[in-house]
Every structure is written in C-alpha cells, then in structure tokens.
Amino acid sequence: MKLPNPVDYAVPAFVLLVLAEMLVAWARDRKRYEPKDTLVSLALGTGSTVAGVLTGGFAYALAVWFWQFRLFDLGYAWYWFVLAFVIDDLAYYVFHRMAHRVRWFWASHVIHHSSQHYNLSTALRQTWTGFFSLSFLFRLPLVVIGFPPEMLLFVGGINLIYQFWIHTEVIGLMPRWFEAVMNTPSHHRVHHATNPRYLDTNYAGVFIVWDRLFGTFTPERDDERPRYGIVKNLGSFNLLWAAFHEWVGIARDMWAAPGLRAKLGYLVMPPGWSHDGSRDTSETIKARWAETQQRGE
Numbered sequence: 001m002k003l004p005n006p007v008d009y010a011v012p013a014f015v016l017l018v019l020a021e022m023l024v025a026w027a028r029d030r031k032r033y034e035p036k037d038t039l040v041s042l043a044l045g046t047g048s049t050v051a052g053v054l055t056g057g058f059a060y061a062l063a064v065w066f067w068q069f070r071l072f073d074l075g076y077a078w079y080w081f082v083l084a085f086v087i088d089d090l091a092y093y094v095f096h097r098m099a100h101r102v103r104w105f106w107a108s109h110v111i112h113h114s115s116q117h118y119n120l121s122t123a124l125r126q127t128w129t130g131f132f133s134l135s136f137l138f139r140l141p142l143v144v145i146g147f148p149p150e151m152l153l154f155v156g157g158i159n160l161i162y163q164f165w166i167h168t169e170v171i172g173l174m175p176r177w178f179e180a181v182m183n184t185p186s187h188h189r190v191h192h193a194t195n196p197r198y199l200d201t202n203y204a205g206v207f208i209v210w211d212r213l214f215g216t217f218t219p220e221r222d223d224e225r226p227r228y229g230i231v232k233n234l235g236s237f238n239l240l241w242a243a244f245h246e247w248v249g250i251a252r253d254m255w256a257a258p259g260l261r262a263k264l265g266y267l268v269m270p271p272g273w274s275h276d277g278s279r280d281t282s283e284t285i286k287a288r289w290a291e292t293q294q295r296g297e
Ligand SMILES: [Zn+2]
Pocket: 096, 100, 109, 112, 113, 191
C-alpha cells in the first residue's frame, strides 16, 4: 500500500507557524527571539532533512528485509494504524530515554537540545546522525510484530508532526484532561530544561502517559522557570559543531581513556560519565541540588 509522507505536507505549515509565533513573541517580549538562533534552527532542520534523504533509504530497506520474519500478517485496517501509532509512540519513548541515558545515542540527539531558546523553530533542530547512531533499531520490533514498514513510516511522520507544536512558550497550559494524557508545551518545556529538578524527565513523544507509567514525569512549576539548553552549552552558532560535537567528544575521550573498560564506558554510559568520576552526570547534578534543597538554601 502506498502511503503519503505526512511530513512533506506539514512543512509549509511549520514555516507559517514559526513566522506567526515569531510575531507574537516579538510583540510580547523581544528578548525571547534571537534571529540568529532561529536561522541556525532552520539550517539544522534543512541539514537533517538532507541527511534523512541520504540515509532514509537504507533504514527503510532494512525494515523491509526484517518484515519477511514478521510474526503476524496485520494488513491495513484502520485499527492497526491506531495500534501502530500507540506502540510506535512507546518505542519512541524508549528510544528517547536511551537517547538521554546512553552517550552513543545522546551524541545524535543532543542537536535537538542545542538551542538556549524554546520556540517552534527549536523543533526543527533534528539529528543529522540518526542513521549512523542506529536509532532505527528501536522501531524494528514493530516490523517483526508485523506492522508494515509503510505504515510505520506514516505513523512515525504523524508523531513527528505532533511534536512540532509543543515547542512553544506562547501556550501556557492546555485543558486538564489534555495535560493528563498528551504531551504538551508545558511538559516538553520541562524536557528541554537544564534545571536540576527538570533534568532527564518527560521523554514522551505524543502521550505523556508513558512518563507517568515509568516514573520519569515531572510537572512544570510556576515558581521555577525552565532554563533551556544543555548542561554544557555549545557557545557557538557553528552548524557542523552543533551536529557533530558530541561524536568528536566521544572519540577524544575514548582515545585518551586507559583500558578497554573505560573506553567502552564513554560509549554506553550516560552523558557526563567519566572513568575517574571527575565530571557531572545528571545524577550528580540532581543529587547536589537535592542536598541544597534539604539544607533549605
Ligand atoms: Zn530529548
């Protein structure tokens, strides 16, 4: 069955909405929008699209190859689309959590967190090295279950489109039932924040339910505004550096590390891990923060 790629249809709307949000933000608070940052976001989005065109075929061919080992012949009834969408979103949650907890996957995902601003254009910062990092592995189980690769591409596209609109500070809170079930601007602001309280939480794609189920949910608080970016910000608008810096960091650390165990650690341990414990991971940052909270500072 030939299905359209929903993302192709959404791109014009993305551009229009970025412009509309820019006007609103400009009217409300000029400091929030940094034109150079937005330009970098647009360029990084374009780079990601190019990378996707270059490598997408391989991932897709691999999925089609795996499909011959499928356990069930599901077909294209509408309810299989719905189920595929829900399970694919769970696979996204698992992938996204790994992307923050395993440095190898983080090296590919970090680009999405590289802006210190939070607006619709931030959503366009997508990975350039997703294929290289093997992130498609997280979706392969769905192929083996029997969801056709075309269907997965389609629901994956819808998932990506959904995640666009939540990258904004213009929307405060959605209705209560919506905040309970769905990923929202409020929940995702927390995900992009580097405040110790917020660090490494809210990994959801579409349904925030996964975070609530697996204990990674943190609500946004009125008394603590998110500070956006990464723990160690890039301090540059260089596109190639934004796309590849963490890969360079991994290579350097592995080169310098003593022994195989330490070298592998720099690949599979969380970002910030070091063989001599000299750096900060999100755990050490959170622990230090929790201590100051207890002392009531
Ligand atoms: Zn993330």
